[in-house]
Amino acid sequence: MSTTVTGTNRIVRPLQYVALAGYLVFLGFPLLWLVSASMKSSSELNSLNIQLVPESFHWANFSDALAKQGLLHSAANSLFVAVSTTVLVIVISMPAAYALARFRGKIRTAGTGWILVSQVFPVILIIIPLFLILKRIGLVDNLFGLIIVYTTYTMPFALWMLQGYIASIPVELEEAGSMDGASRLKVLRIIVLPLLMPGVVATAMFSFVSAWNEFFFALVLIQSPDNYTLPITLKMFVGGEGKVALGPLAAGAVLATIPSLIFFAFLQRKLTGGLLAGAVKG
Amino acid sequence: MKIRGIAAMGVLALTAISLTACGSNSDPGADATDTGPAEPVALTFQSLSDQPGAIAATKTIVDTWNTENPDIQVEVVPAGWDGVYDKLVAQFNGGVAPDIIHYEAASIIPFAVDGYIADLTDLVDEDLTADISDGIWESVTVDEQIIAVPTELQSYMVFANKALLEAAGVTIPTGDTMAWDEFQDIAKATSTEGKFGVAWGLKSPTATFMSLGLGFGGTYFDGTGTEATINIGEGEMAVPTRISDMAYTDKSIDPVSLTQSGSEVLASFYAGNVAMTVQGSFQAANIAKDAPAGFDWVVLPPLEGTEGAEQSANPQTLSVNIDSEHVAEAAKFINYFASTDNLAALNTADALIPASTSAQEKIATDTAGADGWDVTLKSGAYLTKAPFLSVDTYTQWKDTVATPAYQKFLAQQTTAEQLAQELTDGWDQVNR
Numbered sequence: 213m214s215t216t217v218t219g220t221n222r223i224v225r226p227l228q229y230v231a232l233a234g235y236l237v238f239l240g241f242p243l244l245w246l247v248s249a250s251m252k253s254s255s256e257l258n259s260l261n262i263q264l265v266p267e268s269f270h271w272a273n274f275s276d277a278l279a280k281q282g283l284l285h286s287a288a289n290s291l292f293v294a295v296s297t298t299v300l301v302i303v304i305s306m307p308a309a310y311a312l313a314r315f316r317g318k319i320r321t322a323g324t325g326w327i328l329v330s331q332v333f334p335v336i337l338i339i340i341p342l343f344l345i346l347k348r349i350g351l352v353d354n355l356f357g358l359i360i361v362y363t364t365y366t367m368p369f370a371l372w373m374l375q376g377y378i379a380s381i382p383v384e385l386e387e388a389g390s391m392d393g394a395s396r397l398k399v400l401r402i403i404v405l406p407l408l409m410p411g412v413v414a415t416a417m418f419s420f421v422s423a424w425n426e427f428f429f430a431l432v433l434i435q436s437p438d439n440y441t442l443p444i445t446l447k448m449f450v451g452g453e454g455k456v457a458l459g460p461l462a463a464g465a466v467l468a469t470i471p472s473l474i475f476f477a478f479l480q481r482k483l484t485g486g487l488l489a490g491a492v493k494g
Numbered sequence: 495m496k497i498r499g500i501a502a503m504g505v506l507a508l509t510a511i512s513l514t515a516c517g518s519n520s521d522p523g524a525d526a527t528d529t530g531p532a533e534p535v536a537l538t539f540q541s542l543s544d545q546p547g548a549i550a551a552t553k554t555i556v557d558t559w560n561t562e563n564p565d566i567q568v569e570v571v572p573a574g575w576d577g578v579y580d581k582l583v584a585q586f587n588g589g590v591a592p593d594i595i596h597y598e599a600a601s602i603i604p605f606a607v608d609g610y611i612a613d614l615t616d617l618v619d620e621d622l623t624a625d626i627s628d629g630i631w632e633s634v635t636v637d638e639q640i641i642a643v644p645t646e647l648q649s650y651m652v653f654a655n656k657a658l659l660e661a662a663g664v665t666i667p668t669g670d671t672m673a674w675d676e677f678q679d680i681a682k683a684t685s686t687e688g689k690f691g692v693a694w695g696l697k698s699p700t701a702t703f704m705s706l707g708l709g710f711g712g713t714y715f716d717g718t719g720t721e722a723t724i725n726i727g728e729g730e731m732a733v734p735t736r737i738s739d740m741a742y743t744d745k746s747i748d749p750v751s752l753t754q755s756g757s758e759v760l761a762s763f764y765a766g767n768v769a770m771t772v773q774g775s776f777q778a779a780n781i782a783k784d785a786p787a788g789f790d791w792v793v794l795p796p797l798e799g800t801e802g803a804e805q806s807a808n809p810q811t812l813s814v815n816i817d818s819e820h821v822a823e824a825a826k827f828i829n830y831f832a833s834t835d836n837l838a839a840l841n842t843a844d845a846l847i848p849a850s851t852s853a854q855e856k857i858a859t860d861t862a863g864a865d866g867w868d869v870t871l872k873s874g875a876y877l878t879k880a881p882f883l884s885v886d887t888y889t890q891w892k893d894t895v896a897t898p899a900y901q902k903f904l905a906q907q908t909t910a911e912q913l914a915q916e917l918t919d920g921w922d923q924v925n926r
Contacts, residue, residue: 451544
């Protein structure tokens with residue numbers, strides 16, 4: 213029996229790797245093309261001679277990108293806003309999601325309804341009232357104002373994600389902890405939280421990417437170049453009349469991807485599943 | 495331990511936000527009230543300049559102004575074209591719009607109609623008024639008030655591969671204008687097996703059709719504001735019909751190019767796969783920069799229809815926020831910005847046509863006609879106000895009705911009669 217399985221594996225496993233490699237190439241190709249475009253001259257980008265490896269490496273795109281409108285400063289703003297948003301979203305949504313998942317009653321129904329309704333409103337509908345509210349409290353053209361907006365806007369979906377993860381943790385585990393004499397807080401800290409970590413990491417990634425890439429709120433709410441975030445600065449490579457500085461734009465986009473990659477590399481080790489396998493039997 | 499750390503960061507962040515909410519005074523609108531009479535006037539200038547040369551030219555203009563006018567200091571606030579309409583809507587509604595606003599005539603007019611833009615009629619210098627043609631001034635006039643100073647314009651020009659035209663035995667036109675019939679003949683003559691006479695990026699065709707339609711008397715609209723009515727007749731249908739005939743009957747326009755943007759078809763032009771391409775005049779700078787070495791190209795004279803070579807003027811503009819506390823000072827800066835040398839420097843960097851005659855003459859002298867500047871500048875004489883600039887729901891009709899209708903027509907999914915009907919019915923729907 214085991215010989216048969218091994219024999220099948222010998223055939224199937226390489227095919228799986230080939231399929232995986234193909235899928236990775238499919239996923240990674242746009243990024244490869246971006247990197248390639250970031251090193252091509254304007255004339256090569258506007259020729260029919262299309263190839264992945266540039267004819268000559270045009271590093272000036274990177275210096276142009278860095279020189280344009282303070283790309284590094286914008287990246288620092290984006291990093292600050294995205295990390296702050298992520299922390300706030302996680303800190304606020306974890307207890308809220310636990311309550312939504314575990315406690316039945318009218319508040320849960322109302323909370324779930326709020327989550328769904330909040331996703332219905334298009335941004336364009338709320339931007340003017342939001343602008344006026346933030347202006348009244350002095351948070352227009354302010355990165356903290358942007359953090360509050362992003363947190364508010366990301367929270368419903370983050371709550372939805374986290375409450376799903378919490379609901380998947382068997383309540384019997386918590387009951388077992390209680391029976392062994394652990395307080396509710398200790399149960400949450402020692403049992404629920406470790407099991408919830410993959411969900412927290414996934415939610416953190418979602419919050420970070422949402423805030424990192426967001427354009428429209430930043431466009432309207434931020435007024436001065438000192439507070440511009442990366443998407444605003446990158447958009448300025450696209451001019452009127454369809455003019456696009458494609459090389460510097462690609463170089464800027466490549467540089468903009470680096471913090472996300474680092475953030476993901478740091479978090480993805482925590483993104484492990486299957487912790488609950490066999491946790492409850494009988 | 496990790497959770498305690500995260501919680502601590504959260505508390506810190508919330509505290510910081512609370513403190514900021516209490517203490518922040520970043521509201522740009524609040525600065526003006528704090529300015530005492532002895533302080534220099536501070537003006538914000540939201541600039542959409544996007545080309546490195548134009549950004550540098552704008553900076554030089556502002557720096558020079560600030561040096562020469564210590565009592566009126568201008569600060570450039572760079573912004574991008576993308577989304578600027580929504581940004582301005584929020585800025586005006588929130589009372590934080592900049593003092594000086596860079597935009598384009600078609601898009602700033604709705605703000606003027608809504609009362610957000612100052613009347614500059616009595617604030618524009620007489621010399622500047624005389625230096626810009628009446629047709630261009632009309633494009634920035636609302637209810638007999640000048641609501642902006644025009645700075646840069648573009649026209650649609652035919653760029654040609656000189657070698658391919660000569661190889662086809664075509665005499666390169668050199669007159670003041672080139673008749674559409676002649677253009678179509680050249681396109682046919684230069685179309686060979688596997689190659690097309692023209693590549694025309696018409697992914698977003700409405701502006702092109704409406705601008706070139708003026709040459710056939712295609713004005714599209716009668717009346718102004720909310721009273722405007724649409725009129726799709728022979729003149730309005732002339733350009734789309736001719737282009738469709740060239741693509742599918744003469745087979746002298748690459749039909750694939752009709753689905754691409756102007757910039758996207760340039761690669762075919764550089765590769766010698768097409769003899770001509772119709773582009774915004776600003777592409778001359780890109781062609782000069784990106785074309786392969788030895789690529790011999792010319793700009794052909796402006797296209798002339800049965801009624802003339804007119805094209806619509808939709809200039810880039812400088813306006814003043816009506817709520818600015820320093821409208822007169824802002825207008826003074828705009829007069830300086832639009833002086834001959836400044837407009838010449840800016841338009842040279844952007845490869846656009848200056849609104850003022852003197853700046854056009856300066857560029858003609860400075861460039862000596864290189865890179866097609868002589869022909870491009872001549873086309874400026876045919877730029878005039880198009881009726882659509884004074885129509886309230888034009889932008890909505892253009893985006894939701896005209897562009898998809900033209901795209902379907904160019905893809906041969908509808909006939910000319912159906913196109914005319916769609917444009918008319920769509921107008922009625924938008925204005926219901």
